Amino acid sequence: MTSFKLLTVSVLALTLASCGAQTELSLDITNEDTIIVSDNADVKALSELALSKGYGYNITKSLTTEIGPRLAGTAAEENARAWAVAKFKALGFENISVEPFSVDGWERGVETARITSPSQQNLFVTALGGSVSTPRGGIEAPVAYFKTFDDLANAPEGGLDGKIVYISGRMERARDGAGYGPANKKRRSGATEAAKRGAVAVLIRSVGTDSHRFPHTGQMRYAEDAKKIPIGAISGPDADQLDRVFATDQSVTIHMDLNTRATGAKMSGNVIAEIVGSEKPNEIILIGAHLDSWDLGTGAIDDGAGVGIVMGAAKMLMDSGLKPKRTIRVVLFGAEEIGLKGGFAYVDAHKDTDLANHILATESDFGAGRIYSIQAGAGEENIAGVKAIAPEFKFLGIEFQDGASTGGPDIGPMAREGVPTIRLNQDGTDYFDLHHTPDDTFDKIDPEAMAQNVTAYATMIWLASESDSNFKGE
Numbered sequence: 364m365t366s367f368k369l370l371t372v373s374v375l376a377l378t379l380a381s382c383g384a385q386t387e388l389s390l391d392i393t394n395e396d397t398i399i400v401s402d403n404a405d406v407k408a409l410s411e412l413a414l415s416k417g418y419g420y421n422i423t424k425s426l427t428t429e430i431g432p433r434l435a436g437t438a439a440e441e442n443a444r445a446w447a448v449a450k451f452k453a454l455g456f457e458n459i460s461v462e463p464f465s466v467d468g469w470e471r472g473v474e475t476a477r478i479t480s481p482s483q484q485n486l487f488v489t490a491l492g493g494s495v496s497t498p499r500g501g502i503e504a505p506v507a508y509f510k511t512f513d514d515l516a517n518a519p520e521g522g523l524d525g526k527i528v529y530i531s532g533r534m535e536r537a538r539d540g541a542g543y544g545p546a547n548k549k550r551r552s553g554a555t556e557a558a559k560r561g562a563v564a565v566l567i568r569s570v571g572t573d574s575h576r577f578p579h580t581g582q583m584r585y586a587e588d589a590k591k592i593p594i595g596a597i598s599g600p601d602a603d604q605l606d607r608v609f610a611t612d613q614s615v616t617i618h619m620d621l622n623t624r625a626t627g628a629k630m631s632g633n634v635i636a637e638i639v640g641s642e643k644p645n646e647i648i649l650i651g652a653h654l655d656s657w658d659l660g661t662g663a664i665d666d667g668a669g670v671g672i673v674m675g676a677a678k679m680l681m682d683s684g685l686k687p688k689r690t691i692r693v694v695l696f697g698a699e700e701i702g703l704k705g706g707f708a709y710v711d712a713h714k715d716t717d718l719a720n721h722i723l724a725t726e727s728d729f730g731a732g733r734i735y736s737i738q739a740g741a742g743e744e745n746i747a748g749v750k751a752i753a754p755e756f757k758f759l760g761i762e763f764q765d766g767a768s769t770g771g772p773d774i775g776p777m778a779r780e781g782v783p784t785i786r787l788n789q790d791g792t793d794y795f796d797l798h799h800t801p802d803d804t805f806d807k808i809d810p811e812a813m814a815q816n817v818t819a820y821a822t823m824i825w826l827a828s829e830s831d832s833n834f835k836g837e
């Protein structure tokens with residue numbers, strides 16, 4: 364496809380220009396006709412440019428360093444929105460705006476847990492997002508052991524009066540994160556199922572794949588018709604230990620103290636910026652990531668990386684001097700972690716205006732691991748359109764993958780409204796070692812893998828912008 368060649372050659376021209384005496388990059392297109400490059404040189408030039416310029420990487424570094432953790436609905440998340448607006452401006456984006464919406468605020472305080480019988484042993488614990496607090500002084504109670512969430516859900520109602528329920532069950536490691544969904548059931552619904560049976564609190568084995576003593580937080584939900592009881596997660600090694608204690612002695616008691624606070628209605632918001640299309644400005648290619656993070660780490664892999672990847676990719680395209688025909692819209696969603704609030708708010712704000720003009724949408728929200736495949740959403744035209752551009756990604760080691768993708772968590776709500784989607788699938792083998800823990804920090808990001816992501820997204824938005832397909836077939 365010649366369009367990709369154009370991007371490559373143009374970016375290469377930029378590289379050449381930047382090697383000269385000037386320290387400032389020239390955004391003008393150098394005479395493309397005079398530059399002849401081999402295919403191998405194309406690949407090298409693109410990837411090395413992304414790496415050497417720190418496209419994406421430096422943005423993630425800035426966000427995680429200057430703002431740090433940015434829990435939904437807090438002042439830190441508001442500071443992150445201000446950071447995003449300033450960054451978009453500095454990078455030269457157009458039509459920068461914030462679309463506010465309201466969320467239920469929640470914060471954690473001191474949290475402890477320990478086995479009190481048959482022997483005293485501390486456990487590393489964290490409250491799950493949205494959990495109610497334990498009463499003053501905490502809760503001490505005998506523990507009812509469940510190997511899996513399904514064992515609890517299938518247990519008869521009642522029978523757990525006054526007990527702390529513990530749900531074990533290990534998450535499977537997988538490149539595509541397939542182990543997350545099944546393991547996550549206990550996090551989402553463990554408190555409700557335990558409360559229905561009379562329990563006073565719940566502990567779960569962390570939803571994660573690491574062997575460190577960091578517990579993994581994450582959002583939980585209460586059913587309307589069940590009592591609200593506190594729920595926390597203990598680290599993997601502590602769960603192993605508790606399993607061993609149970610194997611030798613069933614009469615385990617635990618003391619747990621999870622101090623949490625509902626802070627009432629708080630503001631969140633989506634931050635939006637564009638490169639306005641040169642020929643079809645009303646047609647939108649949306650690339651998103653979420654700006655909020657959990658409070659334990661600095662939200663580097665989740666989802667500072669995604670923020671860097673999508674902002675960096677659009678900036679890379681901008682710097683190439685190429686003018687996309689369609690509008691490239693970058694959306695940094697707020698409050699993803701507490702229930703995709705930004706994704707739903709985006710649909711509410713755009714369904715009566717320009718949602719029907721969204722040609723293609725995707726979100727980067729799976730760390731900074733290398734992309735290995737490209738996948739379309741549902742529908743013949745969506746698949747045909749994505750398949751047509753897929754060969755252009757081979758130079759990055761990315762293959763077309765069958766099957767439908769919703770395009771990412773915050774894209775789900777708009778996909779259900781008929782917006783076509785695309786997904787660049789990342790290697791997430793190690794993602795759940797760090798996810799939602801204090802270990803989610805900037806040092807975990809590999810700059811070379813990040814540069815591959817940025818290059819792939821830059822390539823994708825350019826090709827999608829130039830494509831004759833509207834990915835919809837209407």
Ligand SMILES: [Zn+2]
Binds near residue numbers: 666
């Ligand atoms: Zn995320």
